Amino acid sequence: MKEEQGREGMNRRDFVKGMVAGGAGLYVSQRLGAKGSQAWAAEPADIGQCKSVKVTCISETSWFDNAQIMADIMKAGGPTANQYAVKWHPKNAGGYSALVEVEALDGTTRRILLDTGWNPAWMDYVFQREGIDDRLRKNEIEFLYVSHEHIDHFWGLPATLKYRPDIKLLVSNRYYPEGKELIQKSGFKGELAELGPGKIHRLFPGCASATFDIPIMIRVQGEQALFFNVKDKGLVTVTGCCHMGVVTMLQYGRDHIQTGGKLYGLYGGLHIAPFEQWDAKLDPLISGLADMKMQQVAANHCTGLIAIQKMQAAGIPVVKGTAKYGSRSELYVGNGDTVSF
Numbered sequence: 001m002k003e004e005q006g007r008e009g010m011n012r013r014d015f016v017k018g019m020v021a022g023g024a025g026l027y028v029s030q031r032l033g034a035k036g037s038q039a040w041a042a043e044p045a046d047i048g049q050c051k052s053v054k055v056t057c058i059s060e061t062s063w064f065d066n067a068q069i070m071a072d073i074m075k076a077g078g079p080t081a082n083q084y085a086v087k088w089h090p091k092n093a094g095g096y097s098a099l100v101e102v103e104a105l106d107g108t109t110r111r112i113l114l115d116t117g118w119n120p121a122w123m124d125y126v127f128q129r130e131g132i133d134d135r136l137r138k139n140e141i142e143f144l145y146v147s148h149e150h151i152d153h154f155w156g157l158p159a160t161l162k163y164r165p166d167i168k169l170l171v172s173n174r175y176y177p178e179g180k181e182l183i184q185k186s187g188f189k190g191e192l193a194e195l196g197p198g199k200i201h202r203l204f205p206g207c208a209s210a211t212f213d214i215p216i217m218i219r220v221q222g223e224q225a226l227f228f229n230v231k232d233k234g235l236v237t238v239t240g241c242c243h244m245g246v247v248t249m250l251q252y253g254r255d256h257i258q259t260g261g262k263l264y265g266l267y268g269g270l271h272i273a274p275f276e277q278w279d280a281k282l283d284p285l286i287s288g289l290a291d292m293k294m295q296q297v298a299a300n301h302c303t304g305l306i307a308i309q310k311m312q313a314a315g316i317p318v319v320k321g322t323a324k325y326g327s328r329s330e331l332y333v334g335n336g337d338t339v340s341f
């Protein structure tokens, strides 16, 4: 028993060491990202404006047990393992997804489904709970926007396609062959848009996407994020995991999109302490985010409760939730909660 605990302890220590090293690397890349974006900054893009953005958290519970998912990854070789080769514990899968409703200047509403989760049974439950199944059937959702190829954001594609196989699908152009095959095998019959890095993709007035071409743990390349220019408020970002780093992403948006330099709010995972580890090397991320002077920070999923608490202590206006349907704390926007910008 003791040996087993020791073995698990060693695994956890190794894993956390790898993750913190990744976190430190993340901060370095954020600083480089800031320099880099200044070096090649073109004229900021005019993406137009929208009146408001409302985000409903369909699910931020990607898995149920941190220790189990860490053990699965360690058994496959650690953070550099190929996600398609990991033997995932079948009962630990949940999924990440959000409904983004954008009010145009003329008062009409456009809807985006952000990410499609992981476990089809969990996604059935959360989609039905939030009425996403009906909205998909009635064609009230304009497109499915998948932030990145990670298991908990992308593998649940059949859960969306069963209601709307011909939905328009927006992914980054950095997917591995297994990911492209998954799209075909899921019965996808719609239009596929593969968005590449190095430019702002205007999706509709007030809404744009940018792809960050970065290597991500368990062999994923690149993540894309949504940027909104909200009239009289400023820039609002919506992310899956934000593996590119929240400071990098916000600086990129501020430098490349016309908003008068105003950063207003964000929704989504921030990948700061997903496994609730903390290291002093992560402190500058919190102070960097505080320096951004955002008005509403709705962080959840892989941000980590410990990171949320540190944000609040640093005076960042963290949006609170109701801790229902499996979300762990009222300190953040969780399952079934909404936030409006």
Ligand SMILES: [Fe+2]
Binding pocket: 148, 150, 241, 243
């Ligand atoms: Fe991720």
Ligand SMILES: [Fe+2]
Binding pocket: 062, 096, 150, 152, 153, 240, 241, 269, 301, 302
């Ligand atoms: Fe994630």
